[in-house]
Every structure is written in structure tokens, then in C-alpha cells.
Amino acid sequence: MRIVTCLVLSLLLFPAAERAHAGDLSEVLAQCAACHGVDGIAKSADVPHLAGQQELYLFNQIKAFRSGARTHKEMRYMSRQLSEAEMREIARHYAAMPR
Numbered sequence: 001m002r003i004v005t006c007l008v009l010s011l012l013l014f015p016a017a018e019r020a021h022a023g024d025l026s027e028v029l030a031q032c033a034a035c036h037g038v039d040g041i042a043k044s045a046d047v048p049h050l051a052g053q054q055e056l057y058l059f060n061q062i063k064a065f066r067s068g069a070r071t072h073k074e075m076r077y078m079s080r081q082l083s084e085a086e087m088r089e090i091a092r093h094y095a096a097m098p099r
């Protein structure tokens with residue numbers, strides 16, 4: 001019972017870190033999909049496709065948005081919630097998708 005309470009508390013306090021441990025990215029990916037498409041193919045002309053892109057490139061871009069080195073309002077906001085492990089996982093996820 002105490003363990004469960006701890007888990008719930010840590011989920012509330014460290015959502016990004018805990019998600020990375022649990023390996024559950026579906027919640028985050030659903031947010032990305034709103035713009036980049038469920039299949040990594042964006043519907044809107046001003047949003048880049050992510051499917052089949054180089055894994056390292058994707059990782060570096062998300063990191064750059066997070067640090068502010070690459071500026072974009074929405075992507076800054078989206079990447080702020082991600083842990084390093086999640087960024088790696090997301091990059092792998094989109095890189096593995098067929099274009």
C-alpha cells in the first residue's frame with residue numbers, strides 16, 4: 001500500500017522521469033500526432049514529416065527546441081516536458097516509421 005502511494009506521488013511530482021521508466025510514451029505521442037500525424041506524416045503544409053527521418057537528427061532537433069537553440073514556440077513548449085530518455089525513445093519511434 002505504501003509503495004503504491006509512493007508511486008502515485010512520484011508520478012505527480014516527476015511525470016517525465018516516471019514515464020520514461022514506465023516506457024509509456026503513448027500519452028506524449030498522442031500530443032505530437034495532433035500536428036505530426038499518427039503515422040509521422042503531417043497533414044499541414046507547414047509541419048514537417050517525422051516518419052523515416054534520421055534518428056540522431058530527430059533527437060538533436062528535439063533537444064535544440066528544448067534548449068531554445070532552435071526557436072519555435074509550440075515545439076519549445078512540447079519539448080519542455082520531455083526527459084532525455086523520452087527524447088531518445090521518440091526519435092527512435094519516428095525514425096522506425098515507414099515514410
Ligand code: HEC
Nearest residue numbers: 028031032034035046047048058061062072074075078090
Ligand atoms: C502544435 C503543433 C505541434 C505539436 C503538438 C508538435 N509539433 Fe513538432 N513541429 C511543429 C512545427 C510547426 C515544426 C516546424 C518548426 C519549424 O518551423 O522550425 C515542428 C518540428 C518538429 C521537429 C523537427 C523536424 C525537422 O524536420 O526538423 C521535430 C523532431 C518535432 N517537431 C517533434 C515533435 C514531437 C516529438 C512532438 C511531441 C512531443 C511534437 N513535435 C509536437 C509542430 C508541432
